[in-house]
Amino acid sequence: MTEAAAPPIDRTTVCISGGGPAGMMLGLLLARAGIHVTVLEKHKDFFRDFRGDTIHTSTLELMRELGLLDEFLELPHHKVTSIGGSFGGESIAFGDFRTLPTQCKFVAFMPQWDFLDFLKRQAGRYPEFNLLMEAEAITLLRDLGRVSGVRWRGPDDAEHEIEAHLVVACDGRDSTLRHQSGLPVIDIGAPIDVLWFRLERVAEDPQDLLGRIETGQALVMIDRGDYWQCAYLIRKDGFDALKERGLPALRADLARVAPFAAGRLATAIDSWDRLKLLSVQINRLHRWHAPGLLCIGDAAHAMSPVGGVGINLAIQDAVAAANILYSCLREAQEEGSAVNDSLLADVQRRRDWPTKFIQAFQVRVQDFLERRVFNAIGPVKPPLLLRLINRIPVLRSLGPRLVALGPRREHIETPDVHGRLS
Numbered sequence: 001m002t003e004a005a006a007p008p009i010d011r012t013t014v015c016i017s018g019g020g021p022a023g024m025m026l027g028l029l030l031a032r033a034g035i036h037v038t039v040l041e042k043h044k045d046f047f048r049d050f051r052g053d054t055i056h057t058s059t060l061e062l063m064r065e066l067g068l069l070d071e072f073l074e075l076p077h078h079k080v081t082s083i084g085g086s087f088g089g090e091s092i093a094f095g096d097f098r099t100l101p102t103q104c105k106f107v108a109f110m111p112q113w114d115f116l117d118f119l120k121r122q123a124g125r126y127p128e129f130n131l132l133m134e135a136e137a138i139t140l141l142r143d144l145g146r147v148s149g150v151r152w153r154g155p156d157d158a159e160h161e162i163e164a165h166l167v168v169a170c171d172g173r174d175s176t177l178r179h180q181s182g183l184p185v186i187d188i189g190a191p192i193d194v195l196w197f198r199l200e201r202v203a204e205d206p207q208d209l210l211g212r213i214e215t216g217q218a219l220v221m222i223d224r225g226d227y228w229q230c231a232y233l234i235r236k237d238g239f240d241a242l243k244e245r246g247l248p249a250l251r252a253d254l255a256r257v258a259p260f261a262a263g264r265l266a267t268a269i270d271s272w273d274r275l276k277l278l279s280v281q282i283n284r285l286h287r288w289h290a291p292g293l294l295c296i297g298d299a300a301h302a303m304s305p306v307g308g309v310g311i312n313l314a315i316q317d318a319v320a321a322a323n324i325l326y327s328c329l330r331e332a333q334e335e336g337s338a339v340n341d342s343l344l345a346d347v348q349r350r351r352d353w354p355t356k357f358i359q360a361f362q363v364r365v366q367d368f369l370e371r372r373v374f375n376a377i378g379p380v381k382p383p384l385l386l387r388l389i390n391r392i393p394v395l396r397s398l399g400p401r402l403v404a405l406g407p408r409r410e411h412i413e414t415p416d417v418h419g420r421l422s
Contacts (some may be wrong), residue, residue: 012038013333015150015164017137017177022297023170024119029322034417035329040152042136046113053112054308057404059315060104062069065412066112077110078223085211087382092390101398115131140180147292165332169295173302183285190280191370192233197275199228199268215376217257226265239277280304289344301355304362307403320350326414354408356403
């Protein structure tokens with residue numbers, strides 16, 4: 001594996017823009033199958049706070065299929081076997097992962113940088129894998145109407161070009177390559193934004209608590225061992241109004257929705273710098289591909305944080321893309337032939353329905369928050385479906401099957417042409 005210090009590579013079979021979950025997983029699977037792949041990651045490392053860290057059961061099962069599960073679970077993580085929430089002070093249990101028909105009957109919360117470093121180490125065992133850090137994709141190269149590579153900028157601001165049979169955009173919801181492609185975007189919209197912050201966790205805090213909802217407020221709390229990673233949901237573009245009210249008012253609001261943590265809020269939020277604003281988007285491309293170009297992950301479909309499915313949906317995209325494309329990519333690598341555009345369309349056909357299904361679910365949740373929480377007059381009550389799930393334990397596997405496994409699971413079909421390397 002090469003990184004940014006190595007001489008620039010000017011030709012590869014597949015060039016992936018973006019070293020996030022989709023890009024690193026696709027790079028691993030293709031290199032494992034003997035396909036030369038170069039990943040361009042614009043940052044110098046993977047460390048960014050408040051990145052998604054929900055590793056769902058579908059991803060854990062892929063690690064098992066790759067023979068990597070035991071090693072993966074040696075990384076720092078927190079296992080969650082059930083989830084619940086509080087609606088107007090009423091506790092609701094609405095998910096039990098212990099009933100899943102899988103070896104891993106839990107969801108793992110793991111810092112994303114640890115997850116990406118793990119994928120990097122595994123992919124780096126294969127000579128076909130190249131990772132360039134501090135390498136920002138800036139322009140699509142074209143030849144006779146096809147995307148033929150990428151121009152990228154290194155840490156010294158020098159620009160380089162890399163030719164590829166296929167370029168895969170995995171560079172996030174604000175994808176430079178997606179924007180340059182001209183592919184039309186369907187903007188679904190979102191009525192909420194999210195404020196992320198950290199809160200010290202103590203032993204007396206509630207267990208398996210995911211969401212707390214009160215009139216006008218919604219707070220998601222992710223157990224990270226010694227602290228909570230908190231997501232405070234606010235109205236779209238409502239951050240400036242919160243600032244006008246001031247930090248004491250914000251802390252008072254949070255104390256009402258999470259009274260057990262009231263004494264820790266002054267330390268947790270002692271300045272506005274402690275809060276990170278995420279502008280929530282839900283959108284997707286009408287067409288994920290152009291000749292020589294494929295978009296997957298957030299570059300193809302920006303997801304709401306509802307359900308924490310973004311990482312896992314992106315990884316499922318990567319697995320499907322590898323399964324569908326690797327034979328054609330091997331031919332392109334060996335014979336110099338072009339990648340069959342119809343196969344790029346097959347990737348979208350495979351992953352388009354799960355994307356639409358999950359986005360529809362997220363829209364329903366957002367509608368509930370807007371109508372029944374933010375605009376509520378009286379006490380907030382849990383939806384009828386959640387009340388039924390709470391009362392009938394057998395129903396508690398429905399949500400985990402939808403969220404933790406997804407509406408269409410992908411399985412590893414690409415070969416390991418090297419065998420297991422040490």
